[in-house]
Amino acid sequence: MTYLDDRIWISELPDHVGETVRLAGWVYNRRSSGKIQFILLRDGSSRVQCVVSPDDVGDEKFAELDRVTMESSVWVRGTVREDKRAPSGVEVTIHDFGIIALAAEYPIQKKDHGVDFLLDHRHLWLRSARQETVMRVRSTAEEAVHDFFRERGYLRVDAPIFTPAACEGTTTLFETDYFGDSAYLSQSGQLYNEAAAAALGRVYCFGPTFRAEKSKTRRHANEFWQVEPEAAFMDLDGCIELAEGLICRMVTDVLEKRRPELDSLERDVSKLENVEPPFPRITYAEALELLSEKGITVDDKEGFGAEDETVLGESFDKPVVVHRYPHWCKAFYMKRDPDDDELTLSMDIIAPEGYGEIVGGSQREDDYETLLKRIDEHNLPPESLEWYLDLRRYGAAPSSGFGMGLDRTVAWITGVKHIRETLPFPRLLNRIYP
């Protein structure tokens, strides 16, 4: 029997108090007081302090410990003990241990580092407690997305990454060579979702999307993850309700399953606990009024800026739904408001605390002639959208959906300031390594 066969996870230690167990993991710190040493071990599930004394392991073994460098991989065998001095409540007294692989001098130290250095070492930075914690929350948020849609009868239908042309003409795309032809990395699965919704009723895709914008802010990454549901026979109100439900589900699941993680990130959970339906709903026009009351004038041709969004978001204690944006600032496929042709049946959801827009969605234009006109108005090539127009030729139906930025949402839920910490390997302007 080797350490691969009988080791248990550090997270399981509280159930094994008094027993002798085996652990395997990495040494993230070691402290020595001459005749007693403390090995801080992590194995991905949790962290624990192991105590080593020559009385337990013998002088020779004890001296061998001096070779163990930071981040070396080891197995240990020892007795689990309750100890009030330990942050997790348990410690392990080591009887035996083995070095699996000694680590070279580890670049990331216990002192502060600069962002540049950390991002260059992202593959190692992920091992630090804070980054590990954010990844746990992200994973739980993703699970909540899948659970939510499955319970509502939505099918996951994966959209392609390679696309022949822009889904939304305006945004810059990453171009690739596709056997001699140009292809582009998807900036949204939305158009494909509409086709899938006409086949399967209620669908969602969940994957990476790519924007070649040279954005340099804490809210932008050039590769980011989007959840995009689309449902046939759903109107804008249904769409808003769906988005509201999704956000609430993600927040409540994280609060329930990742409370210790949020605490260790020093997230003020009181700001998450009141995130429940209904969210405030205001029209674009009402949002302008609200800003105006606060002495902010928004340029008619510009729309909201980031600062305006922050002010809007901070005006409410939960995410706010802004709907019916003017058509000039929205995509060609959004249906116009039957009550006002200047407006679209669109909505954005703005997160509190300055995290900005986390959801953008709309009811889709389902009339063939109108859609054709919009494609023309936006100077898009109709031939590349023939298949999309087919969806209106063959049994057009009201259809709505939205895109939710996972990374931004996780940034908001965890309270981390920059989206780069919510992505395991963020792709940012001028940064694609590692």
Added chain:
RNA sequence: UCCCCAGUAGCUCAAUCGGCAGAGCGUCCGGCUGUUAACCGGCAGGUUGUAGGUUCAAGUCCUACCUGGGGAGCCA
């Protein structure tokens, strides 16, 4: 693309008015039987982002470029 800021030891930073290149952490060596980013003593560690310029003298001032950070626009 635009605006602002910063590049000095492996890392984080200091260096007064332009006047000898410094500290902490880490590494290495030594000490310590309850440490919590342990602590104490010691050694080693430098083409000050790059290229020019001003000056008796440049880490410091000037010009250009490179790299990164913060923000804007755009969006999730």
